[in-house]
Amino acid sequence: MKQLLTNLLVLSPVAERGGAERVMVDTLKYLNRNKFSAKLVFFEHGSLVEEMSRLGYDTEVIPADRLRDLGTYIRVVSKIRKLIRNDQIDIVISWMPKAHLYGGIAALLEKKKSVWWQHMIPKNHWMDKLASRIPAHGVLCPSKVTKHFQEKLTPNRRVLLNNLGVDLQQFGCSTNKTKSFREKMGIPEDSVVFAFVGRLQRWKRPDVVIKAFNQVAKGKNTYLLIIGGTLFGLEQDYEDELKELAATGENSKIIFMGHQKDVGAILEAADTVVHASLMEPFGMVIIESMAVGKTVIAVGQGGPVEIITNGNDGLLYDGSESQLVQLMDKVLNGRVSLAEIGIRARQTVEKKFTVAHMAENFENNLASLIN
Structure with a gap:
Protein backbone atom coordinates (compact mmCIF):
# COMPACT_ATOMS: atom_id res chain seq x y z
CA MET A 1 0.00 0.00 0.00
CA VAL A 166 25.84 21.16 8.87
CA ASP A 167 25.81 20.03 5.27
CA LEU A 168 29.05 18.05 5.18
CA GLN A 169 29.10 18.34 1.39
CA GLN A 170 29.69 22.08 1.84
CA PHE A 171 31.87 22.09 4.94
CA GLY A 172 34.94 19.98 5.49
CA CYS A 173 34.99 17.97 2.28
CA SER A 174 36.60 20.46 -0.12
CA THR A 175 40.21 20.27 -1.22
CA ASN A 176 42.56 22.28 0.97
CA LYS A 177 42.60 25.82 -0.37
CA THR A 178 44.65 27.34 2.46
CA LYS A 179 47.77 28.18 0.47
CA SER A 180 46.00 29.69 -2.56
CA PHE A 181 43.63 31.73 -0.39
CA ARG A 182 46.44 33.12 1.74
CA GLU A 183 48.46 34.01 -1.33
CA LYS A 184 45.46 35.82 -2.81
CA MET A 185 44.95 37.82 0.40
CA GLY A 186 48.65 38.54 0.90
CA ILE A 187 48.79 36.49 4.10
CA PRO A 188 52.06 34.62 4.75
CA GLU A 189 51.65 30.86 4.78
CA ASP A 190 53.18 30.55 8.25
CA SER A 191 50.83 33.11 9.83
CA VAL A 192 48.31 32.26 12.54
CA VAL A 193 44.90 33.28 11.19
CA PHE A 194 41.90 33.98 13.41
CA ALA A 195 38.41 34.41 11.95
CA PHE A 196 35.15 35.96 13.08
CA VAL A 197 32.14 34.79 11.06
CA GLY A 198 28.68 36.29 11.31
CA ARG A 199 26.41 39.25 10.74
CA LEU A 200 27.94 42.50 11.91
CA GLN A 201 25.53 43.28 14.71
CA ARG A 202 26.35 44.57 18.17
CA TRP A 203 24.91 41.57 20.01
CA LYS A 204 27.38 39.30 18.22
CA ARG A 205 30.22 41.44 19.65
CA PRO A 206 32.79 41.46 16.83
CA ASP A 207 34.20 44.58 18.53
CA VAL A 208 35.37 42.41 21.45
CA VAL A 209 37.18 40.11 19.01
CA ILE A 210 38.90 43.06 17.31
CA LYS A 211 39.95 44.58 20.65
CA ALA A 212 41.34 41.26 21.88
CA PHE A 213 43.16 40.69 18.58
CA ASN A 214 44.74 44.15 18.73
CA GLN A 215 46.19 43.25 22.12
CA VAL A 216 47.73 39.93 21.12
CA ALA A 217 48.78 40.80 17.55
CA LYS A 218 51.47 43.37 18.33
CA GLY A 219 54.71 42.14 16.80
CA LYS A 220 53.17 38.76 15.94
CA ASN A 221 52.75 37.02 12.59
CA THR A 222 48.97 36.84 12.77
CA TYR A 223 45.82 38.03 10.97
CA LEU A 224 42.11 38.38 11.69
CA LEU A 225 39.43 37.77 9.06
CA ILE A 226 36.06 39.45 9.59
CA ILE A 227 33.68 37.41 7.44
CA GLY A 228 30.20 38.87 7.17
CA GLY A 229 28.37 42.16 6.87
CA THR A 230 25.11 43.84 7.70
CA LEU A 231 21.85 42.14 6.71
CA PHE A 232 18.17 43.04 6.43
CA GLY A 233 19.04 46.73 6.85
CA LEU A 234 20.04 46.26 10.51
CA GLU A 235 22.75 48.43 12.10
CA GLN A 236 24.17 49.55 8.78
CA ASP A 237 26.60 51.98 10.39
CA TYR A 238 28.16 49.32 12.62
CA GLU A 239 30.65 48.06 10.03
CA ASP A 240 32.16 51.54 9.75
CA GLU A 241 32.50 51.66 13.55
CA LEU A 242 34.33 48.33 13.50
CA LYS A 243 36.71 49.52 10.81
CA GLU A 244 37.48 52.61 12.86
CA LEU A 245 38.15 50.35 15.84
CA ALA A 246 40.45 48.19 13.73
CA ALA A 247 42.37 51.30 12.68
CA THR A 248 43.29 51.99 16.31
CA GLY A 249 45.39 48.82 16.42
CA GLU A 250 46.72 46.23 13.97
CA ASN A 251 44.68 47.59 11.07
CA SER A 252 46.82 46.04 8.32
CA LYS A 253 46.31 42.60 9.88
CA ILE A 254 42.50 42.83 10.09
CA ILE A 255 40.74 41.98 6.82
CA PHE A 256 37.05 42.79 6.36
CA MET A 257 35.72 40.36 3.76
CA GLY A 258 31.99 41.14 3.71
CA HIS A 259 29.40 38.48 2.94
CA GLN A 260 30.83 35.32 1.38
CA LYS A 261 28.94 32.53 -0.37
CA ASP A 262 31.63 29.89 0.10
CA VAL A 263 32.42 30.38 3.79
CA GLY A 264 33.72 26.81 4.07
CA ALA A 265 36.57 27.45 1.66
CA ILE A 266 37.64 30.55 3.58
CA LEU A 267 37.46 28.73 6.90
CA GLU A 268 39.98 26.25 5.47
CA ALA A 269 42.49 29.11 5.53
CA ALA A 270 41.86 30.01 9.19
CA ASP A 271 43.46 28.36 12.19
CA THR A 272 40.97 29.38 14.87
CA VAL A 273 37.42 30.77 14.74
CA VAL A 274 36.42 33.19 17.49
CA HIS A 275 32.79 33.49 18.57
CA ALA A 276 31.75 36.24 20.97
CA SER A 277 27.95 36.31 21.43
CA LEU A 278 27.03 36.30 25.12
CA MET A 279 23.75 34.42 24.67
CA GLU A 280 23.84 32.62 21.35
CA PRO A 281 20.62 30.71 20.60
CA PHE A 282 22.62 27.88 19.01
CA GLY A 283 25.75 28.68 17.00
CA MET A 284 25.54 27.59 13.37
CA VAL A 285 28.92 29.18 12.68
CA ILE A 286 30.38 27.08 15.48
CA ILE A 287 29.37 23.73 14.01
CA GLU A 288 30.33 24.85 10.48
CA SER A 289 33.81 25.75 11.74
CA MET A 290 34.07 22.49 13.66
CA ALA A 291 33.05 20.57 10.53
CA VAL A 292 36.05 22.09 8.75
CA GLY A 293 38.22 20.85 11.61
CA LYS A 294 38.87 24.23 13.21
CA THR A 295 39.30 25.06 16.87
CA VAL A 296 36.46 27.33 17.99
CA ILE A 297 36.76 29.75 20.88
CA ALA A 298 33.23 30.56 22.12
CA VAL A 299 31.49 32.02 25.16
CA GLY A 300 30.55 29.33 27.68
CA GLN A 301 26.84 29.99 27.92
CA GLY A 302 23.79 29.57 25.72
CA GLY A 303 24.01 27.34 22.66
CA PRO A 304 27.82 26.85 22.57
CA VAL A 305 27.87 24.84 25.83
CA GLU A 306 25.46 22.37 24.21
CA ILE A 307 27.95 21.86 21.38
CA ILE A 308 31.49 22.24 22.73
CA THR A 309 33.17 20.20 25.45
CA ASN A 310 35.77 22.64 26.74
CA GLY A 311 39.34 21.60 26.00
CA ASN A 312 38.22 18.55 24.02
CA ASP A 313 36.59 19.72 20.78
CA GLY A 314 36.79 23.48 21.34
CA LEU A 315 37.52 26.19 23.88
CA LEU A 316 35.05 28.09 26.07
CA TYR A 317 35.62 31.38 27.88
CA ASP A 318 33.64 33.63 30.19
CA GLY A 319 32.84 36.26 27.57
CA SER A 320 35.31 38.81 28.86
CA GLU A 321 37.85 40.49 26.63
CA SER A 322 40.63 39.63 29.08
CA GLN A 323 40.00 35.88 29.01
CA LEU A 324 39.65 35.95 25.22
CA VAL A 325 43.06 37.65 25.06
CA GLN A 326 44.52 34.84 27.16
CA LEU A 327 43.15 32.12 24.88
CA MET A 328 44.17 33.88 21.68
CA ASP A 329 47.64 34.34 23.14
CA LYS A 330 47.83 30.61 23.92
CA VAL A 331 46.94 29.84 20.31
CA LEU A 332 49.58 32.25 19.02
CA ASN A 333 52.25 30.74 21.25
CA GLY A 334 51.46 27.15 20.30
CA ARG A 335 50.10 26.18 23.70
CA VAL A 336 46.89 24.79 22.19
CA SER A 337 46.90 21.67 20.03
CA LEU A 338 44.75 23.02 17.19
CA ALA A 339 45.14 19.88 15.08
CA GLU A 340 43.96 17.48 17.81
CA ILE A 341 41.04 19.69 18.85
CA GLY A 342 40.10 20.13 15.18
CA ILE A 343 39.93 16.36 14.63
CA ARG A 344 37.66 15.89 17.64
CA ALA A 345 35.55 18.89 16.56
CA ARG A 346 34.86 17.25 13.21
CA GLN A 347 33.96 13.99 14.96
CA THR A 348 31.46 15.82 17.20
CA VAL A 349 29.71 17.31 14.19
CA GLU A 350 29.60 13.98 12.36
CA LYS A 351 28.06 12.33 15.42
CA LYS A 352 25.48 14.96 16.39
CA PHE A 353 25.17 17.97 14.11
CA THR A 354 24.66 17.09 10.45
Missing part, protein backbone atom coordinates in the same frame (compact mmCIF):
# COMPACT_ATOMS: atom_id res chain seq x y z
CA LYS A 2 1.32 3.43 -0.95
CA GLN A 3 2.16 5.59 2.06
CA LEU A 4 0.05 8.72 2.39
CA LEU A 5 1.99 11.96 2.30
CA THR A 6 1.72 14.56 5.04
CA ASN A 7 1.16 17.89 3.30
CA LEU A 8 3.06 20.82 4.76
CA LEU A 9 2.57 24.51 4.13
CA VAL A 10 5.77 26.38 5.08
CA LEU A 11 5.53 30.15 5.55
CA SER A 12 8.57 32.42 5.54
CA PRO A 13 8.43 36.20 6.06
CA VAL A 14 11.89 36.55 4.49
CA ALA A 15 13.06 35.47 1.04
CA GLU A 16 16.78 36.12 1.46
CA ARG A 17 19.30 33.96 3.29
CA GLY A 18 19.82 34.67 6.96
CA GLY A 19 20.56 32.13 9.69
CA ALA A 20 16.97 30.97 10.15
CA GLU A 21 16.36 30.83 6.41
CA ARG A 22 19.46 28.73 5.84
CA VAL A 23 18.15 26.25 8.40
CA MET A 24 14.81 26.14 6.57
CA VAL A 25 16.49 25.50 3.21
CA ASP A 26 18.75 22.74 4.54
CA THR A 27 15.91 21.06 6.44
CA LEU A 28 13.65 20.98 3.38
CA LYS A 29 16.52 19.96 1.12
CA TYR A 30 16.95 16.76 3.13
CA LEU A 31 13.29 16.20 3.97
CA ASN A 32 12.02 12.70 3.22
CA ARG A 33 9.69 13.37 0.29
CA ASN A 34 8.29 9.88 0.47
CA LYS A 35 6.65 10.97 3.73
CA PHE A 36 6.19 14.71 3.36
CA SER A 37 5.08 17.06 0.62
CA ALA A 38 5.67 20.79 1.11
CA LYS A 39 4.53 24.02 -0.47
CA LEU A 40 6.33 27.25 0.39
CA VAL A 41 4.88 30.72 0.75
CA PHE A 42 7.12 33.76 1.07
CA PHE A 43 5.86 37.14 2.25
CA GLU A 44 8.22 38.97 -0.10
CA HIS A 45 10.13 38.45 -3.33
CA GLY A 46 13.76 37.31 -3.06
CA SER A 47 16.40 34.80 -4.09
CA LEU A 48 14.99 32.00 -1.93
CA VAL A 49 11.85 31.82 -4.07
CA GLU A 50 13.84 30.63 -7.06
CA GLU A 51 16.23 28.55 -4.94
CA MET A 52 13.41 26.53 -3.41
CA SER A 53 11.79 26.13 -6.83
CA ARG A 54 15.06 24.61 -8.10
CA LEU A 55 14.86 22.13 -5.23
CA GLY A 56 11.51 21.01 -6.65
CA TYR A 57 9.17 22.79 -4.26
CA ASP A 58 6.02 24.61 -5.27
CA THR A 59 6.54 28.22 -4.20
CA GLU A 60 4.34 31.28 -4.05
CA VAL A 61 4.76 34.90 -2.96
CA ILE A 62 2.02 36.62 -0.93
CA PRO A 63 3.25 40.14 -0.11
CA ALA A 64 2.51 40.86 3.54
CA ASP A 65 3.92 44.36 4.00
CA ARG A 66 3.46 45.71 7.54
CA LEU A 67 1.39 44.05 10.25
CA ARG A 68 -0.25 47.34 11.18
CA ASP A 69 -2.13 47.33 7.86
CA LEU A 70 -5.25 45.44 8.93
CA GLY A 71 -6.63 45.15 5.39
CA THR A 72 -3.43 43.54 4.11
CA TYR A 73 -3.29 41.25 7.13
CA ILE A 74 -6.82 39.96 6.50
CA ARG A 75 -6.04 39.50 2.81
CA VAL A 76 -2.88 37.46 3.54
CA VAL A 77 -4.62 35.25 6.12
CA SER A 78 -7.48 34.67 3.66
CA LYS A 79 -5.06 33.61 0.92
CA ILE A 80 -3.29 31.22 3.30
CA ARG A 81 -6.63 29.72 4.29
CA LYS A 82 -7.45 29.17 0.62
CA LEU A 83 -4.11 27.41 0.07
CA ILE A 84 -4.76 25.18 3.08
CA ARG A 85 -8.06 24.07 1.56
CA ASN A 86 -6.93 23.77 -2.06
CA ASP A 87 -3.71 21.89 -1.30
CA GLN A 88 -5.24 19.77 1.48
CA ILE A 89 -2.62 20.92 3.96
CA ASP A 90 -2.19 18.88 7.14
CA ILE A 91 0.29 21.09 9.03
CA VAL A 92 1.07 24.80 8.70
CA ILE A 93 4.70 25.49 9.60
CA SER A 94 5.54 29.14 10.24
CA TRP A 95 9.23 29.89 10.02
CA MET A 96 9.76 32.48 12.76
CA PRO A 97 7.23 34.26 15.02
CA LYS A 98 6.12 36.81 12.41
CA ALA A 99 4.95 34.07 10.05
CA HIS A 100 2.95 32.46 12.87
CA LEU A 101 0.96 35.67 13.32
CA TYR A 102 -0.54 34.82 9.92
CA GLY A 103 -0.16 31.05 9.68
CA GLY A 104 -1.33 30.29 13.20
CA ILE A 105 -4.59 32.19 12.71
CA ALA A 106 -5.18 30.67 9.26
CA ALA A 107 -4.60 27.14 10.60
CA LEU A 108 -6.86 27.79 13.58
CA LEU A 109 -9.71 28.98 11.36
CA GLU A 110 -9.26 25.98 9.05
CA LYS A 111 -8.98 23.59 12.01
CA LYS A 112 -5.50 22.41 10.99
CA LYS A 113 -2.39 21.77 13.04
CA SER A 114 0.18 24.53 13.26
CA VAL A 115 3.85 24.62 14.28
CA TRP A 116 6.31 27.47 14.33
CA TRP A 117 10.09 27.77 14.40
CA GLN A 118 11.67 29.89 17.16
CA HIS A 119 15.20 30.56 15.93
CA MET A 120 16.23 33.13 18.53
CA ILE A 121 16.13 33.17 22.31
CA PRO A 122 12.74 34.78 22.98
CA LYS A 123 12.86 37.95 25.03
CA ASN A 124 10.33 40.59 25.89
CA HIS A 125 9.80 41.58 22.27
CA TRP A 126 6.15 42.19 21.43
CA MET A 127 6.29 39.84 18.42
CA ASP A 128 7.51 36.88 20.50
CA LYS A 129 4.82 37.56 23.07
CA LEU A 130 2.06 37.92 20.49
CA ALA A 131 3.10 34.84 18.50
CA SER A 132 3.24 32.82 21.72
CA ARG A 133 -0.39 33.68 22.46
CA ILE A 134 -1.65 32.38 19.13
CA PRO A 135 -2.60 28.68 19.42
CA ALA A 136 -0.10 26.18 18.04
CA HIS A 137 0.39 22.45 18.38
CA GLY A 138 4.10 22.91 18.93
CA VAL A 139 7.10 25.23 18.83
CA LEU A 140 10.45 23.99 17.47
CA CYS A 141 13.67 25.35 18.99
CA PRO A 142 17.31 24.80 17.93
CA SER A 143 18.78 24.52 21.44
CA LYS A 144 17.95 23.75 25.06
CA VAL A 145 18.48 27.38 26.05
CA THR A 146 16.03 28.61 23.39
CA LYS A 147 13.59 25.89 24.44
CA HIS A 148 13.89 26.93 28.09
CA PHE A 149 12.99 30.56 27.45
CA GLN A 150 10.23 29.66 24.99
CA GLU A 151 8.64 27.37 27.58
CA LYS A 152 8.43 30.36 29.92
CA LEU A 153 6.34 32.16 27.29
CA THR A 154 4.25 29.10 26.44
CA PRO A 155 4.12 26.93 29.60
CA ASN A 156 1.08 24.97 28.41
CA ARG A 157 2.32 24.25 24.91
CA ARG A 158 4.68 21.62 23.52
CA VAL A 159 8.13 23.05 22.88
CA LEU A 160 10.37 20.61 21.04
CA LEU A 161 14.15 20.52 20.63
CA ASN A 162 15.45 20.43 17.05
CA ASN A 163 19.23 20.89 16.94
CA LEU A 164 20.74 22.34 13.80
CA GLY A 165 23.09 20.59 11.41
CA VAL A 355 21.80 18.16 8.20
CA ALA A 356 20.71 14.53 8.13
CA HIS A 357 20.31 14.60 11.92
CA MET A 358 18.50 17.94 11.72
CA ALA A 359 16.04 16.77 9.05
CA GLU A 360 15.41 13.48 10.87
CA ASN A 361 14.67 15.34 14.11
CA PHE A 362 12.36 17.68 12.22
CA GLU A 363 10.43 14.74 10.74
CA ASN A 364 10.21 12.98 14.10
CA ASN A 365 8.96 16.15 15.78
CA LEU A 366 6.27 16.57 13.15
CA ALA A 367 5.30 12.91 13.44
CA SER A 368 4.92 13.27 17.20
CA LEU A 369 2.52 16.17 16.63
CA ILE A 370 0.47 14.28 14.06
CA ASN A 371 0.00 11.17 16.21
